[in-house]
Amino acid sequence: MDAVNIHGFRHETHEGRIERPIGRSSLAAFGTLIALGLAVLYGRLADLSLVQGRAFLAQAQANKTYPLFIAPPRGIFYDRNFQKLVENTPAFTVTLKPGAAADDGEFTRGLTAVARLSARSAAEIAEANGVAPEALAHEPYRRSDWPREVFVASGKLLAEVLEIQSRPSDFPGAAVAEAGRRNYLWGASASHLVGYVGRPSREDLSARADITPADAIGKDGLELAYEGFLRGRAGEKLIEVNARGEAMRERFIEKALPGRDVVLEVDAELQRFAADTFGRHIRALGKRAGALVAVDPRDGAIRALVSYPGYDANLLASGAPRKDLERLLRDPAKPFFNRAVSGGYPAASTVKPLLAAAALDAELIDPGRQIYDPGYISVPNPYDPENPTIFKDWKALGWVDMRRAIAMSANVYFYTIGGGHGGIGGLGIERIGQALERFGWGSPLGIDLPGEYGGLIPSPEKKKTIRPRDPLWRIGDTYITAIGQGDLQITPLQLAAATAAIANGGTLWKPRLARAVVDEERRVIQAFEPAALRTGIASHESLEVAREGMRLAVTEGSAAGLSGLFFPVAGKTGTAQTGVYGRNHGWFTGFAPYDAPEIVITVLVEEGTGGSTDAVPIAKEVLYHYFTQVRDSQLTGARGSL
Helix, strand or coil, X not given: CCHHHCCCCCHHHHCCCCCCCCCHHHHHHHXXXXXXXXXXXXXXXXXXXXXXXXXXXXXXXXXXXXXXXXXXXXXXXXXCCCCECEEEEEEEEEEECHHHCCCHHXXXXXXXXXXXXXXXXXXXXXXXXXXCHXXXXXXXXXXXXXXXXXXXXXXXXXXXXXXXXXXXXXXCCEEEEEEEEEEECCXXXXXXXXXXXXXXXXXXXXXXXXXXXXXXEEEEHHXXXXXXXXXXXXXXXXXXXXXXXXXXXXXXXXXXXXXXXXXECCCHHHHHHHHHHHHHHHHHHCCCCXXXXXXXXXXXEEEEEEEECCCCHHXXXXXXXXXXXXXXXXXXXXXXXXXXXXXXXXXXXXXXXXXXXXXXXXXXXXXXXXXXXXXXXXXXXXXXXXXXXXXXXXXXXXXXXXXXXXXXXXXXXXXXXXXXXXXXCCCHHHHHHHHHHHCXXXXXXXXXXXXXXXXXXXXXXXXXXXXXXXXCCCHHHHHHHHCCCCCCEECHHHHHHHHHHHHHCCCEECCECEEXXXXXXXXXXXXXXXXXXXXXXXXXXXXXXXXXXXXXXXXXXXXXXXXXXXCCCEEEEEXXXXXXXXXXXXXXXXXXXXXXXXXXXXXXXXXXXXXXXXXXXXXXHHHHHHHHHHHHHHHCCHHHHC
8 A cells, every 4th residue: 555545644744754663772772771760769669668667667666655544524513594603624634653653762853853844843742732841851752751643733734744745754753634624604703602623632532532632623612512423434545646745646545424514503693693792782881791692482492692702713723822822711801601501690680570470379479469669678686676687679669569570670579579578478498499490590401512500599508508607597598589699690591591481481491502413415313302391380370470570671660771672572680789889790681572482582791780771782682683684584494494
């Protein structure tokens, strides 16, 4: 076939070209080039595998794996509407185990190294762990002087942790754990309610085998009361760290089991407002301390509990410097003291509605019978007939019946029904004590907070102990007890519970802060149901008279400052003498609405002027806030979602 017969052949392009076959010499040269290329390739591979492979192997071996203990996330406190009162923030904890060191010298080297790394001195670490200063007087430090695990530091210590993990030989005995730091969202307003967490003391470590010095445990308040639920189970994971100290990967050996959450009966908004309002009034009055309790009289649920002054629990949870803690401990106002549940105070005139109901049940007097109050009563003195003993009233009130006696706080009336006078027999100290015990005074009520004080109901036997220099019981002691003075002591919580019993018709409820323990899905693990401590404290008729007297106290009596509210309130004031002129504890306790009570407010102002001037204005603001801002959230709150 000629080229001209090939389709697409261009004669002008191909005409005249000479075509020659490839010779053997060319093939040989090409083969040599390929062989040289392969030789270079194999040489490179040999270098990588035999020479540099050692370096890669060394680098791989330099990647080391270390265990990291994980503290379990602590359970959260929620209010009744599932607002958080606390939260956990990420943090690390560094500890030192003396037992892991070969000898005292190695322990000293490890302590010195971690102290330098954490920017803390050995003395500061010793103080934080309860180690006596003299243990540092010699070197090397003796391991026997230190606890089994020494707390060094806690916080966002990622760089420090990686350094310890990458160079463990430089920090003998050091260990790290992943832990959460407690953050208290409501600050001082809920400090006595929630409490705080802190490092275990030596006593804690001796009593409990499940904790270490690095752990954060409940030290007060609800944190302590519900420690068993809030604390979970620790986990562990392995972290691979490269030669440069960088974390490469991690693998869980055992995941930490979170603690359980606790849902409270407290309304966080009411708690915050009550605390802020109380503090503002106290500062304006120039006073320094007091307490407030708000409780639902229908079931004993605590809606707010304030002790003033409070403290910032975040200061303690973060490991504050010793000087800051000492400043709080030296404060004469005692910010750590929970006055609401642990403070004992004379009841003053707040005792009168209780004794009125008791006197009616004992059929000592008709509620409509009037007693003349000239401003005092005179009791003959058998040892000095010319000088009778005078028991004064705050003013001459004239003729008063029981309801008006409650409203106007008539001492003469209650001297009479308490100890007897003018032909009217009194209850006597024994029956007074029995009546007050029925209302929950004289013993702890069992609130789920540590440190509850049971109070004191005077008696002839107790006087021998309390006042050994004057052990004889006299009629005057009964009179003084009947108006809430003398040795009678109650807590604000006890007065709130007794007021609730008057408001609800005679049931004394166990005060309760927690509603339920729940898991992360809000499934109830344990519910805390309302519990009646006592029912039928007094007859319905007798309690109704007491309630009417308390209502009259608001409409025209000592608590008239509450009369202008748009909802009806009943209440009783009290002014408790402290023995220092011009320094009286001021009380108010009351409930609302009068015809269908759903909230009780009890207020105490220490060393003030009196209940009407000091306590009533605080109660007024808190009650108004409750009925205008909080009530709806209670009615549609979280109870139904559990």
